[in-house]
Amino acid sequence: MQQPRCAGCGIALQSEHTHTPGYVPESSLDKDSAVCQRCFRIKNYNEASSVTVNQDEFLKLLGGVASTDSLVVHIVDIFDFQGSIISGLQRFVGNNPVLLVVNKIDLLPRVTNWNRLRNWVQKQAKENGLKVADVVLCSARRNTGFDRVVEAVNSLRRRRDVYVVGATNVGKSTLINRLISDYSDLKRELTVSRYPGTTLDAVEIPLEDGKSIIDTPGIVYSSRLTEIIPREDLGAVLPDKPLKPITYQLNEKQTLFFGSLVRFDFVEGERQSFTVYVSGGLPIHRTKMEKADALYAEHRGVMLAPPNLEGLEGMPPWTRHRLRIQPNTEQDVFISGLGWIQANGSSGATVDVYAPRGIKVMLRDSIL
Numbered sequence: 223m224q225q226p227r228c229a230g231c232g233i234a235l236q237s238e239h240t241h242t243p244g245y246v247p248e249s250s251l252d253k254d255s256a257v258c259q260r261c262f263r264i265k266n267y268n269e270a271s272s273v274t275v276n277q278d279e280f281l282k283l284l285g286g287v288a289s290t291d292s293l294v295v296h297i298v299d300i301f302d303f304q305g306s307i308i309s310g311l312q313r314f315v316g317n318n319p320v321l322l323v324v325n326k327i328d329l330l331p332r333v334t335n336w337n338r339l340r341n342w343v344q345k346q347a348k349e350n351g352l353k354v355a356d357v358v359l360c361s362a363r364r365n366t367g368f369d370r371v372v373e374a375v376n377s378l379r380r381r382r383d384v385y386v387v388g389a390t391n392v393g394k395s396t397l398i399n400r401l402i403s404d405y406s407d408l409k410r411e412l413t414v415s416r417y418p419g420t421t422l423d424a425v426e427i428p429l430e431d432g433k434s435i436i437d438t439p440g441i442v443y444s445s446r447l448t449e450i451i452p453r454e455d456l457g458a459v460l461p462d463k464p465l466k467p468i469t470y471q472l473n474e475k476q477t478l479f480f481g482s483l484v485r486f487d488f489v490e491g492e493r494q495s496f497t498v499y500v501s502g503g504l505p506i507h508r509t510k511m512e513k514a515d516a517l518y519a520e521h522r523g524v525m526l527a528p529p530n531l532e533g534l535e536g537m538p539p540w541t542r543h544r545l546r547i548q549p550n551t552e553q554d555v556f557i558s559g560l561g562w563i564q565a566n567g568s569s570g571a572t573v574d575v576y577a578p579r580g581i582k583v584m585l586r587d588s589i590l
């Protein structure tokens with residue numbers, strides 16, 4: 223029997239995984255002209271929702287963008303900047319302008335110096351090989367900065383199609399919904415269609431001037447802690463209020479546990495302070511390095527939680543990352559999905575980070 227396909231975007235329909243492309247409730251699977259959940263929501267509620275793919279599938283999908291004349295809007299999450307920036311994007315967009323939209327700035331402390339942050343973003347984008355036409359800082363949650371996003375799209379688009387790209391959970395749906403309501407005539411039913419020449423279900427949302435917003439699936443990066451922890455622990459790891467930094471004065475040979483997700487050892491260096499930027503919902507335990515192995519063996523999944531013991535079973539084992547912070551530099555130890563630890567000493571430090579295998583752990587210039 224031929225597999226049924228979505229009458230909107232053409233993706234093969236399935237009724238097993240709600241967040242995977244082509245989802246439709248079982249009862250609608252056999253109907254004539256059934257549409258997938260994403261197309262259904264755009265058509266009926268003028269509302270985009272998320273579907274996901276991995277990076278390889280995504281880059282295949284994006285292969286054709288370089289030869290089009292379009293604007294690429296890349297959304298990243300400020301709480302997980304290095305975890306949500308799409309590496310290799312530049313190669314695929316060709317000469318098309320890229321607007322970098324930095325979302326979730328409501329999570330940063332209220333005293334943040336926004337000009338400095340913007341410079342930091344520009345520098346980080348460059349280090350990731352991305353040439354950006356403009357950077358806009360915003361918060362979909364607080365509805366701040368979105369006017370600036372629409373303005374920037376207007377001034378850069380010049381009657382071109384708009385591709386919206388981003389990793390999962392960066393706020394892409396929220397932004398697209400805003401663009402739809404700003405650009406299209408809501409009295410008219412929106413139609414969606416498969417974007418020509420693509421192998422995946424990029425969905426084309428027509429605009430009044432004959433051009434389109436092209437909503438691409440969100441990319442899943444398994445290098446982000448938030449993608450691999452048990453779903454029930456997401457609430458503890460994802461901050462939903464402005465971060466409240468906590469500063470620890472540490473001597474060398476001291477350890478911090480973040481639940482039982484990550485262990486941070488200050489291996490060597492003069493006594494100094496480290497400022498932790500993680501969700502307030504995540505318990506932190508401090509101990510001596512010499513006691514850390516035993517503490518972990520005895521208390522993982524219970525006192526050191528989340529995750530609980532059952533959740534830990536489903537996670538990859540830790541790998542150790544040794545990082546050397548040079549004297550007189552301002553650096554963060556960045557752990558994708560968890561947050562970051564700013565090193566405040568001027569004399570340098572050697573630290574070890576134990577994190578689940580595959581999670582991105584790195585040093586970066588301090589964000590704040």
Ligand code: GDP
Pocket residue numbers: 271272325326327328329360361362363364388389390391392393394395396397440461462463
């Ligand atoms: P998508 O997967 O990229 O389409 O992202 P969504 O729009 O579905 O949002 C993902 C999650 O991030 C949801 O839990 C949102 O509530 C949250 N979120 C989106 N925008 C913001 C924001 O500006 N600030 C904060 N704190 N959370 C946000």
